[in-house]
Amino acid sequence: MTRSNDMEELIETVAEFIVRARRIVVFTGAGASTESGIADFRSRGGIWDKYNPEDFYFQKFLTNEESREKYWQMSTEVYESLKKAKPNPVHLAIAELEKLDKLDCIITQNIDGLHHKAGNSREKIIELHGTALSVSCLSCRRKYDRDEVQQRILNGVKVPRCDDCEGLLKPDTISFGQAMPERETNQAYDRSFGSDLFIVVGSSLVVQPAAYIPLRAKQGGAKLVIINRDPTPHDGYADIVINGSAGEIMTQILGKVRGKMGNS
Numbered sequence: 001m002t003r004s005n006d007m008e009e010l011i012e013t014v015a016e017f018i019v020r021a022r023r024i025v026v027f028t029g030a031g032a033s034t035e036s037g038i039a040d041f042r043s044r045g046g047i048w049d050k051y052n053p054e055d056f057y058f059q060k061f062l063t064n065e066e067s068r069e070k071y072w073q074m075s076t077e078v079y080e081s082l083k084k085a086k087p088n089p090v091h092l093a094i095a096e097l098e099k100l101d102k103l104d105c106i107i108t109q110n111i112d113g114l115h116h117k118a119g120n121s122r123e124k125i126i127e128l129h130g131t132a133l134s135v136s137c138l139s140c141r142r143k144y145d146r147d148e149v150q151q152r153i154l155n156g157v158k159v160p161r162c163d164d165c166e167g168l169l170k171p172d173t174i175s176f177g178q179a180m181p182e183r184e185t186n187q188a189y190d191r192s193f194g195s196d197l198f199i200v201v202g203s204s205l206v207v208q209p210a211a212y213i214p215l216r217a218k219q220g221g222a223k224l225v226i227i228n229r230d231p232t233p234h235d236g237y238a239d240i241v242i243n244g245s246a247g248e249i250m251t252q253i254l255g256k257v258r259g260k261m262g263n264s
């Protein structure tokens with residue numbers, strides 16, 4: 001593993017990896033979106049400084065009205081910042097990888113829809129933890145627009161229920177203790193195994209099973225690059241680790257790639 005003592009050299013090496021690669025998978029976490037103004041979970045000032053993760057287990061949501069109220073309070077607050085957020089240089093750099101025909105797919109733990117807003121095509125984005133932009137009834141599966149449900153909460157409803165069947169409404173995101181979406185999870189494992197370059201951007205790599213996915217890429221023979229502000233438990237498996245602002249680093253990498261591919 002090479003660490004960021006000579007940033008310039010590491011950026012150059014990653015750009016070289018990208019130019020040579022044919023099937024790049026980019027894996028993003030909450031740190032890819034902090035520069036868009038959306039707090040991550042674990043950093044200082046992040047969501048877990050304000051709320052207790054223990055309150056947000058799926059089982060509690062199913063069984064306890066007070067937990068549901070807390071969930072909607074937290075989720076409503078987070079959605080207000082998601083709605084306003086715009087793609088930042090991380091998302092734009094990844095969108096450029098698709099334009100350069102280098103991107104196999106993005107596997108994202110994020111629920112903010114910013115890869116779509118940045119211009120990546122829908123079929124290239126695997127949302128492992130779902131999306132906050134829609135809501136479903138847990139009983140009859142009727143879908144609701146998030147803005148409509150958000151308005152109900154802002155009008156004073158504490159726990160919204162389905163108009164058709166009175167079932168519990170919940171955003172289409174995966175909570176702790178809730179099953180991962182099978183299709184997306186299988187796709188993520190397969191595409192990672194088949195990739196030749198796997199780039200992690202802005203993830204603490206501690207949430208399972210998502211955190212195992214980079215190791216799957218490594219087993220398939222891919223080079224592994226980790227770009228994150230803080231160290232992660234998987235740094236030892238990486239070919240390159242760059243610690244710093246994901247926006248700055250991705251912008252510099254793409255600048256070099258453009259130069260090398262003669263598109264600047």
Ligand code: NAD
Nearest residue numbers: 029030031040041042109110111112202203204229230246
């Ligand atoms: P995390 O909060 O556990 O870790 C984020 C990591 O990003 C940290 O290690 C931090 O050092 C790094 N980071 C923060 N800002 C950075 C920046 N500007 N540049 C580089 N690195 C930066 O997040 P996670 O690993 O993605 O997993 C936690 C869960 O959080 C996921 O399940 C995800 O669904 C959820 N989440 C999503 C959003 C979102 O959609 N934007 C926001 C908060 C949490």
